[in-house]
Amino acid sequence: MPRRIEARGRVQRSAIGAAVVLFAGALSACGSTSSSGSTTASKPFTVNWAVNITSLDPAFTCPGDENSFASNFYGRLVKLSTNETSPGITQIDPDPSKVQPDFATKWDVSDEGKTYTFTLQSGKKFDNGDPLDAAAVKYSLDRTLKIGACGALSLQLGITQPPLITSVEAPNATTVVIHMRQAYPALLYSLAQSRGSIYNPKEIEAHGGVQANSPNQWLQSHTASSSGPYVLSEYVPGNHAVLTRNPNYYGTPALEPTVRVNFVTAVPTLQVQAQNREADVTLGLPPQVVKNLSTQACCKVITADSPTPVTVSMNYQGELTNNAKFREALTYAVPYTDIINKVAYGYGDSYYGPIVPGMAGYKASLEPARTYDLGKAKQLMAESGVNSPTLNLMINPTAPGVSDIATLLQSAWQQIGVTVNIDAKPPADFTTLFNQGKYQSALLFENSTPIGGYELRKKLTCDAPTNNQHICIPGTMPLLDQLNNTADPAAQQPIVDSLVQKWLENSPTIILYRAKFTAVVSPDVKHFAYAPNFRLADWGR
Amino acid sequence: MAVAVAEAPITVARRRIVKGDKVLVGALGGLALIALIVIVGPFVWHYDANATELTAQLSAPSAEHPLGTDNLGRDLLARVLTGARTSLGAGAVVVIAGAVLGSVTGLLAGALGGMVDTVLTWLTNSILCFPSIMLAMAVVMALKPGIPAVVIGLSIHSFPWYMRTIRGEVMRIAALDFVKSTNAIGASQGRILFRHIFPHLVSTIVLQMAAVFGAAVLSLAAMGFLGMGAQPPEAELGAMITEGQQFFLTGQWWMAAFPGLVLLIAVTLTTVIADRARELLDPRGEYIVAD
Structure with a gap:
């Protein structure tokens, strides 16, 4: 009767498995109050994030976490201003009137607020050496609008029927002109978000190009070069990603040369690794775990007001x-x-x-x-x-x-x-x-x-x-x-x-x-910034 | 030797249990005790399994709450009693449904053969291509998350095991001399099947039920663990372990430990019963093991 033996074996294995899990859990619980304080200097800055990323394309994807992660690889025309809430900790100011220059050095508003002319930094490059210029900006914004997914909706702040943005022009390498159907200053806010990302046209054209109302499959797990502070040097979907500093980034270099992001959804794993300081930053923990960790020496908890x-x-x-x-x-x-x-x-x-x-x-x-x-x-x-x-x-x-x-x-x-x-x-x-x-x-x-x-x-x-x-x-x-x-x-x-x-x-x-937004960080972390799109370049030890 | 063949294995087993197989009697007694507690307990224990009391949130085990309370202040003893009743009861339904369906199809396939056998074998092989959890998940997706959908899914997955085993047994027994003799004196197909062959299958079915029960309870727990089994606020051991795991490392070990312990004990007992039953119900055991 092989089936009987097999079935019994499965039950026995399952029962033993349950016992092992209970035992392991008990051991972990016994050690939960201690923090090992393992050395952090030799390992890359580590972020444990309870999220499952399915797309790296901000022009297409909808979830906030995916936009947050992908936004680290792309620069934008403008950026949001920040306020320092405590030493080393900053929080963004969502007020569109306080938006600051980023890849654009300045902008002029004309035609009763319906036309924005951006002047760009000159001589900049993507991480692979391709030119980062007005043509790339125009291509990127046109692409987002053409795909017509969450990116287009968000970029135009919901005004899509008829579209808020009527055209984007690149008269020369350092000038981009955005024409709108009507004046809408809040456009600057969305240009500062992931939806305003600047992609490398050559990379996208080499990997499927732009199709109307359709995502680019290659970009679901790759990046179109990097115009942002980090380059995606290794990516295993559902497991981890390694980010390295972009040597050609036009802005302030990222604080950490390398960041490893582990995508971990098991709460006990996240908790134990936070306690053991194996993670510098842990995101997505349930509130009771955050509360518990806030009382331990291993960790400090950063909170921020978020629109959630x-x-x-x-x-x-x-x-x-x-x-x-x-x-x-x-x-x-x-x-x-x-x-x-x-x-x-x-x-x-x-x-x-x-x-x-x-x-x-x-x-x-x-x-x-x-x-x-x-x-x-x-x-x-x-x-x-x-x-x-x-x-x-x-x-x-x-x-x-x-x-x-x-x-x-x-x-x-x-x-x-x-x-x-x-x-x-x-x-x-x-x-x-x-x-x-x-x-x-x-x-x-x-x-x-x-x-x-x-x-x-x-x-x-x-x-x-x-x-x-x-x-x-x-x-x-x-x-x-x-x-x-x-x-x-x-x-x-x-x-x-x-x-x-x-x-x-x-x-x-x-x-x-x-x-509230909560992040559990190691005491070694000296810099942390909260923004709707997490900017890992501003996090560091 | 003719007497030994004619005596059904279940009769042998009953005699030996009465004579005292301590391990088997202990396991059966333990399971009976658990069954009694989970059936009677919820009516005796004065707390409602679903009544929330936030002021008593996450209380450690005490005289007031012997197993502590959960994150909504619900009494854990009440929830473990109710949850065990749900889990073990659902496991029993899976076992019975699988046994009935599997026995009928196994008898038909083994006795009739031909096209019926081919079709049923093809059907059961197709079902067995899927892991039980996957099949249960598919049923849950088609219906709606909850214990009934999981029970249906697991029952569908469990019956082929009975069917295949019983089909083989029917074919084996049908070839024995006493069946051929019965056939020769003109007994009807139905009489041969149910009067002469079926009694010899009872041991096989009982053994299979014991093995399936443990697996079914664990699969139910796994589905509860995935959020596809019992739905809030219904108590079920797997779902309770899921809820409790987030609190395990923050010091509230009791939320996952007690449901886990009950699950562990119940599954271990059925495993022991299945193990002992295999020896007891094996007709050859009569000659190997001295009474």
């Missing part, structure tokens, strides 16, 4: 969730403080509105946090006319903390008579269903762009593909048109305020909290 709200998005057109009073009632039955303290372990804060605190356009007086008020929630439920409702809450259970939050919401909303059916979906299904708007409510870790106007446009434009919640509030479309055609940020603010007010009156989303 944790929300329950309601389908505005869905059955039950199309009831504004019902949605509002739910917002008053959320144990906000408990969630921030017990699930986010203090790495979060409260607000309520469509614009995340710190974003351009945010006004604290307009978006005060909602509080847990069971009486008010019950009253609103009574006004909603809904009796004993069942709400389907779609979650991606593989995201850390999501199941906990869903369970807490299930208990909390039960108190106002709402039965929550937690509907777990595999990650791919979750993304597809959410993007197609096929859900009743969904628990999300959002990653917003720090431009309030852009966020409002994405979320409030009726029938827009980016409007996953199907929000369509009467009176918002004329305001959005007005916003699209208003260049001056000061003049935009009253329009933004009106849109925020309309959003608040309808409570389309439940903002649970804003998650």
Whole structure:
């Protein structure tokens, strides 16, 4: 009976495996309070990152982490200004009016704000010696627009129908002219992000060129030379990458000559390596682990305000969730403080509105946090006319903390008579269903762009593909048109305020909290900078 | 020797258990005890497995919470009891479903032969091309994450093992003299199959069930570990280990250790039972091992 023996053998092996895992875990736990402090001088600067990178092309890819990683290989016309929050630690300022020169030495605005003329540094090269000039910049921006993916949407801050950028010209090697359909100063912000990356045209043309509305497959795992501070010298997808300093970089050289980035998703591994100082920087740890490490000598924790709200998005057109009073009632039955303290372990804060605190356009007086008020929630439920409702809450259970939050919401909303059916979906299904708007409510870790106007446009434009919640509030479309055609940020603010007010009156989303960015770094790390696109060149020992 | 052949192996095994195979009796007793605890426990223990109490978050084992609490302040003993009931119960369903389906198809394939045998063999070989976890994942994708979908997937994967084994046994027994004699005196196909052949298959089925049970419980745990099994807030051992692993190295070892321990004990006991049953139910053992 070979099968019986085989089956029994498998069970035995599995049981032994489970025992070994438990034993190994116990050993690790016993050693968890000690920090070995292994030598760091001889090894490359090491970043352990809990992420799985699937594309290295900022013109195509959507996820923030992928853009962050890929942005290290490409220069841009301009860069965001930074503020030093503590010695050696800086944080970017998302204000487009404070954008600084980078590859461009200066720029002029003409034609009532619709034309930007950039003057570039001369005689610069990609890492392989090819010329880095205006032709490369024009090629790169045209490519991003032609692919028409997340890059084009983000580069134009959501104004794509019709496109914000009408043409890009390169009259000579050091001049680039961008023509826009309308004045829009926030363009400078997106040019400073990964979407404004400058690629080597020769490399791209040699490996598939540019196809409209289609990604370049080669660029999913390669870079088009390097115009940025680092060169990708080794890359094993899903495992690690080695970055070396670009000798031809036009800007300030990277602090570290070599950076090794390990893509590790196992939390215990990340934690042990942080404790043992095998990683200089660890990104993507769950908050309880960050909290634990913050008390140990091995590590220090760097936090930053980031535009990453944790929300329950309601389908505005869905059955039950199309009831504004019902949605509002739910917002008053959320144990906000408990969630921030017990699930986010203090790495979060409260607000309520469509614009995340710190974003351009945010006004604290307009978006005060909602509080847990069971009486008010019950009253609103009574006004909603809904009796004993069942709400389907779609979650991606593989995201850390999501199941906990869903369970807490299930208990909390039960108190106002709402039965929550937690509907777990595999990650791919979750993304597809959410993007197609096929859900009743969904628990999300959002990653917003720090431009309030852009966020409002994405979320409030009726029938827009980016409007996953199907929000369509009467009176918002004329305001959005007005916003699209208003260049001056000061003049935009009253329009933004009106849109925020309309959003608040309808409570389309439940903002649970804003998650803070956290990085666990070794005490050896003396320089660290937080930005929406991580700039590894500014990190070092 | 004719008596030895006619006596079903299960009868031999029962007699020997009564006479006292201490290891087997101990394992069976242990499994029965676990079954009793997980069936009765949730009704006796006063905590609700899903009731959250954030003020008691991550409490170490104490008199109030003998196994501690999890990150949402839920009593871990209550969750382990409920989770074990879910895991072991689902494992039992997989075993029974696989045994029923596998026995029927195995009997048909072995007895009828021809096209039926060819088609069923082809079908089972196709199913066995997939690892059990992969097949369960495919079923989960087609349906929705949760215990029922995983149980269906694992049952589909488990029945070919029964079917192949039983098919071979049916063919072997059908060639024995006593079956040929029964056939010669004019007994019907059904009577031969169910009255004369099937009793001799019981030992094989029981042995297979014991082996499959451990594998099924571990596969269920693995699916829970991948987030495709039990869905929140439902307690299940694999999902609890997944939740607990993030807290293992931050000092809250109890969250993963206790569900892991229960899983380890249950699987070890079934492994021991399968191991002892193989010896006990082997008809040749009657001649090798002295009573």
